[in-house]
Amino acid sequence: MNVEKIIKTKKEIPLRPRTLIHMQLIVNSVSEKITAVLKPFDVSTQQFNVLRILRGQNGKPANLSTISERMVSKMSNTTRLVDKLLAKEYVERKICPENRRKVEISITTKGIEALEHMDAAMLQAENELTANLTDQELIKLNQILDKF
Template structure:
């Protein structure tokens, strides 16, 4: 009944719809919290995510396709994101000597410095969901994994059905 009041609707078709709507709604709130947090650091969530990936790969440069594959938001425009990070001096971009169509992206010293500053502030980001216990957080992670596995299964079924009907 709480969710119905929050959404301003009388009922849901079933508990699966209620759960998915709750996930979407909560995701939006969490995303807004993340964006506000990173805005304080003059950065977006996607920019920090890219820097974090680059820092984990340092000193090995990566391509935009590698970056896109590892990003949390698969819809991010990695090329535009890298251009913005480069304009801020947070990454260096050079042409790949083996394949001139590709670029090598490397986090700069300034990018590493900014990541270190943000790292010190990350407990404030964690506070967004500290309304649940650590044990509940573990359970939530397990449940969300099951949801992602279910989504993959349904996506595979839909793709197979689309190919048969084509």
């Protein structure tokens, strides 16, 4: 990816800002790819993330706070995301029997089945997005990104 070519400049961009611009371009590219992969399932990236979080609960319900804490995008409106997943019958919301102020959210069988189809599409996208990198390069890239 040639940063200068993409942003159509003939000026040489200093290393640090060029690196950050490069990272932003990559984030946008990955985001666009993932959005396109999930579009046929009528699910946003954030909704997909909520479903994966709930599946990771292994049958135990989660509350909105737990979901919000584990979201990749902290800017997401978790209540709105859960409401949209409720409308699709991918999740269910119940009042906690021990504490009526607490709402418990669980993934449904329909949600798990839909997520399995999404997983296959996401795996293919992940493989395509990382096809030019070896496992060793991916490990090194993750080590570098951890420094941020």
